[in-house]
Amino acid sequence: MNEQVSNPDFISETVWRYFWFPVCTLEEFYAADPSGRGPLKVMLLGETLVIVELDEGIAALGARCCHRSASLALGFVDKGKLRCRYHGWAYNGKGHCVEIPACPDMEIPAVARIPQYETQQAYGLVWVRLDASADTKIPLCPGFTDKNFKAVQIEPYEWQTSAARRLENYVDLAHFPYVHPNTLFDPNIMSVTPP
Ligand code: FES
DSSP, X not given: OOTTTTOHHHHHHHGGGGSEEEXXXXXXXXXXXXXXXXXXXXXXXXXXXXXXXXXXXXXXEESBOTTTOOXXXXXXXXXXXXXXXXXXXXEOTTSBEEEOTTOTTSOOOTTOBOOEEEEEEETTEEEEESOOSSOOOOOOOGGGTOTTSOOOOOXXXXXXXXXXXXXXXXXXXXXXXXXXXXXXBOTTOOOOOOO
């Protein structure tokens, strides 16, 4: 494997952006603001976003206002638009500024916009994909709706590592007998049968 690809931090900065990631549960989103529509500030692959429900549905937008960079996480939903609390610019679900209260008669320039990312809801989670140029899908989780399974939701917690290292650890069965003996694995069985 070449040196760059074997470096998980390199992978984090490039490949991960093509994939869908859950950024919050729907429950967290609806509880984030008394309006029940956000905005909720989330972090994905080093980017700060706001999740907010506007006229177009639940949207994932860049977290900084394109006017004077105020945090849109401090903004509020006003008639289906996300309004900045600094000078009141309003954004739609595509990230376009659609209202500048101080200049009501001015044509709004096309550059008055913030990043907008694809978002979907599945399995009780809000998912975001930062780069839509690859045909990736939300991972299938058939057990979530299977009556024979029980979905258990735990509190979020932070790992002091890169996303790639975390994922690598999660699918690495060979460490189980050493790190989780008698809990997740039989310490007398060292060999791994691929699932
Ligand atoms: Fe957002 Fe001015 S900084 S409207």
